[in-house]
Amino acid sequence: MTPALANLDLILETITDGILVVDELGFVLYTNRSAERIFDQDALLGTKLAIPVSPSDAPQEINLVRRSGLGWAELRSAPIEWEGRKAYVIGVRDITERKLSDDRLLQAATVFESTREGVLMTDANKRILRINRAFTDITSYTEAEAIGQQPSMLRSGRHDAKFYAEMWASIAATGHWQGEIWNRRKNGEVYPELLSISAITDKSGEVTNYVGVFADISRLKATESQLDFLAHHDPLTRLPNRLLLLSRVDHAIEVALRDGKMLALLMIDLDRFKDVNDSFGHLTGDDLLQQVAKQLNFRLRGIDTLCRLGGDEFTVLMENIAHPEDAARVANDIITTLGEPWLLSNGKEVRIGASVGISLFPEHGATPVELLQQADTALYQAKAEGRGRFKYFSEELTHSARARMDLEVRLRRAIDKGELRAFYQPQVNVDNGRIVGAEALIRWQDPDQGLIPPLRFIPVAEETGLITAIGNWILKETCRQGKCWIEAGLPPLTLAVNVSPHQFLHSNLEEIVAETLAETGFPANRLELELTESALMQREHEAIRILNRLHALGVRLAIDDFGTGYSSLAYLKLFPLDVLKIDKSFIDDIPHHRDDMEIAAAIVAMAHTLRLKVLAEGVETKEQLAFLQAQGCDLYQGYLTSPPVPADQFEKLLPAQGLL
C-alpha cells in the first residue's frame, strides 16, 4: 500500500462523517467507524442498508431507525468502481441534532405565534424586539408600531409610579413579576390583563432580555363582576339585597362612629301588595315592584341605599343624617309617593300604600342585624297601628318627629296665609340713651295657638329650608316698614335683620337684598344684616366673598351672638363688618360674674381695635348699662328699654325718647 493510500485509510477513520461503499443492491462493501456510529450498528460490512444508492447532486435526507432511537442523516453518493464491480460511495452526515433543534425552534415559533396570550420580548433597555400575533389582537398595535417602542406605550394611567417601581424592583430581585394590571389598547380603551414578566439573563447573570406574557382578562372580570352583582342584588329590581345591605350598614356604622354621625334604617312594607298579586298574577305584581323600586330610587338622595329584602319589603339606609326627623321626613315622603295610584302593566289602576319602621344608629342598635331587627319591630308596630304610617323603634322619637312634621306643614301654610309678623326691638346709643335703630324679630301669629316665638319654629325652618322663605319675608317686611317710617318723617333708623346660616350659604342673598332694596326704596345704608359666628365660620372663604358683595351694595354687616362660636380673629379681620354684638350670655351676670365682665370688656376693646361698633344684647338692668358705659360700649339692646314689639308700638317709643 502506498503511503497515500495508508493515510487515506486513516483519514477515513478519523472524519466525523460516515463513508460507505455499497454495491448496486445496497450491500455494504466498505464502512468507516463514523458510519457505524451514525447507523448505530457494530458490523455494517456485508449488511444490506435500506438507503438510496443512486447518485444525486443534491443531498438526500433519510430517517434512521436505530437502536438508540430515531435519527436523521444527509446522504450524498457517487458511482465508483470497487474491486472491479460497479458500486457507490456514500457520504453520510448525522443531522439528528440539527433536525431536533430545527423542530424545537419551529415548535417554539408555532407556540409563540399561535398562543392566545400576548407575548413581547424586549432588550435589556426595555425596547420591544418581538411581539406575537396575540399581542396585536389584544392591543391593536401592529409589529411595525410596537417594535422599537417601550412597553410603557400600553400604560393606562391607572397605576401610580410606585406601582411600576415595585414591579421592576421585584423583577430585579427575583427575576419575575406576576399580577393584574390595567393597560390601554390603541383605541384608548383601558382593559385588565394578567401579566407575567421574566428577566432573561446570560451566563454571567446579566439581563439580556425581558419577556412579558399577558392575557386579556376583561371578559373574566366582567363575568366575575356579573357573578358578584348576582350574589349581592335582587334579580327582579336589580336593587342591593340583604347581604349587600348588611355590609353597607356595617360600613356606614364605621363611618358614623368615626365622624360622630347618625344613620337611619327605614324598613318599608307595601300595604295591599298581596291583593295585587292575588288578583292580577305574579307577573303584574313583579311589574309593580319594579315600578316601586324605580320611583323610590328617584325620590331618595344619591347617598341613600335602597334595597329589596324580598317580597314587598324594601329598606333604605340613610347615612349622615343631621336629625332623627330627617328619617321621618323621608318616610313620610315615601308613604305619600307609594300612596299615589299605580298603573299596572295590564292597564288597571290600583292603590297600594306603605308602612315604614325606622331605627337609628347609635340610638337603637350597635350592629347591622340589631338595627334591621329594630326597624322591623317598628314596622310591625306601624302596621298594627293601621298602616300608611311610620314608626320609630322608640315611642318618644315617633311623637317628637310627628310633632315637628306637623309643625312643618303648619308653618308652610302660615307663610302662605300671611301669619308671620315682624316685631322690633330698639337699639339704643349707650352714651345718650337715644334709639338709633331696631332689630326685626319674627313672630308667628297662629290662629289657634296665638303668638308663637321664633325658637319654636326657626330650627324646623332651618332644617327644612323654609328659613329662606321666612328670611326673605322678614327682609322685605322690614324694608317696607323702614321706608314707611322714613316717609312718615321719623328720624333715621338703622334696621337690623337676622340672616340664618342656611340663608347665608345656600341662597342668592346678595341678589335678594338688592332686589328688596330696589323694590321697597329703603336706603341700603340703613339696613343691617346680622350674621351668626357659626354661619361665617362654616365656610370662611365663601363667607368673605358673600360679605364683600353685600358690603358693596352699601348695607351694614353685624356679627351676632359674638363669643358663643369659635370666631377666628384672623378671619374676623378679613370680614367687612360694621358691628359686633356681644351675646346676651356675657351680659346676664353683670355685675356679679367677674369673668363675664372681663370677657365683655375684652370684646369691646378688641372690637374697637378692629374699628367695629359694639352692641351689647340682652341688657336688662341699669347696672349692666352702667358697666357697658364705663367700657365704652357703643350701643345696647334689651328689656331695659323694651322687648321686641309690633311696629305701631315701636313708633310710640320714639316720642318718649324725645325723638319725635
Ligand SMILES: Nc1nc2c(ncn2[C@@H]2O[C@H](COP(=O)(O)O[C@H]3[C@@H](O)[C@H](n4cnc5c(=O)[nH]c(N)nc54)O[C@@H]3COP(=O)(O)O)[C@@H](O)[C@H]2O)c(=O)[nH]1
Ligand atoms: N333667622 C332668623 N332668626 C330669627 C328671626 N327672628 C328671631 N330670630 C332668632 O330667634 C331667636 C329668638 O329670638 P326672640 O325670641 O325674638 O328673642 C330675641 C329677643 O327677644 C331676645 N332679647 C332681647 N333682649 C332681651 C333681654 O333683655 N332679655 C331676654 N331674656 N331676652 C332678650 O333675644 C333675642 C334676640 O336675639 P338676637 O337675634 O341674637 O339678637 C334668636 O336667636 C333670634 O336671632 C328672624 O327673622 N330670622
